[in-house]
Amino acid sequence: MNLEEKLKTIIRDVPDFPKPGILFKDISTIMLDPVTSNEILDYLVGLYKDQNIQGVAGIESRGFLFGYPLAMRLGVPFILIRKEGKLPYKKISFSYELEYGSSTIELHEDAVSSGQRILIHDDLLATGGSAEAAANLISRCGGKLAGFNFLVALSFLNGEEKLNKLSSNIINLARF
Numbered sequence: 001m002n003l004e005e006k007l008k009t010i011i012r013d014v015p016d017f018p019k020p021g022i023l024f025k026d027i028s029t030i031m032l033d034p035v036t037s038n039e040i041l042d043y044l045v046g047l048y049k050d051q052n053i054q055g056v057a058g059i060e061s062r063g064f065l066f067g068y069p070l071a072m073r074l075g076v077p078f079i080l081i082r083k084e085g086k087l088p089y090k091k092i093s094f095s096y097e098l099e100y101g102s103s104t105i106e107l108h109e110d111a112v113s114s115g116q117r118i119l120i121h122d123d124l125l126a127t128g129g130s131a132e133a134a135a136n137l138i139s140r141c142g143g144k145l146a147g148f149n150f151l152v153a154l155s156f157l158n159g160e161e162k163l164n165k166l167s168s169n170i171i172n173l174a175r176f
Contacts, residue, residue: 003043006036007174011152025152025176027062027123040066040173044149045073047171053146054117055079057138059105059130060086062123066151070121079111079118081134092140096133098126105130107137114142125150125172128159135166152176 001009010029017024030037044066057079058067064080071078084093084104091106112118120134125148135145147169153160155175163170 004174027151041069044070052117053119057081057118057120059122059134063121067121081105081107094133094136096129098129105133112138112141112143116143117146118143119146121149123151125153125159126157128162131163
C-alpha cells in the first residue's frame with residue numbers, strides 16, 4: 001500500500017463538522033500512528049531536502065503538526081502563521097474567505113528575511129484561501145514562495161487552481 005492509500009484508510013470522516021453539510025477530514029487519527037507519522041516525515045524530507053528550502057511556514061494549527069518537525073529535519077527555521085490575536089510581537093495580517101466563513105491570519109514581521117525561500121505547509125487544501133493568504137504574508141515580508149505542501153487535498157473545492165497562480169510546486173499527499 002502506498003502512502004496515499006494508507007492515509008486514506010487512516011483519515012477519519014466527520015460529517016457535519018464544523019457545521020451542517022461539511023464533511024471534515026480528521027487527521028488526528030494519523031497522530032495515533034507513529035509509524036505512519038514518521039513515514040510521512042521521511043517522505044517529505046525526501047521531497048524537499050534538495051529544493052533549497054530556507055524555512056517552513058505552518059498555518060495554525062494543524063499545519064504545525066508536521067510543519068515544525070519537517071523544518072527541524074531540514075535544518076531550517078519554522079515560521080508560525082497564526083490566527084488573529086495569537087502572536088505577541090509586531091505582526092502583519094491578512095484577511096481571507098474560507099469555505100465556511102472568513103478569517104484573518106498573522107505573521108511576525110521579522111519571521112521571514114528578504115529573499116528567503118519558504119515552503120508553506122498545512123494539513124488540508126480546500127478552497128486555497130488560507131494558503132493564498134499565507135503566501136501573501138510571506139511575500140509582504142520579502143520572502144520567496146518555494147511551494148505548498150498539504151497532507152490532504154479536497155480536489156472538488158478547486159483550491160489547487162487558485163494556488164497554481166502562485167506556484168507550480170504544490171504537493172498533496174492524499175486527494176479526496
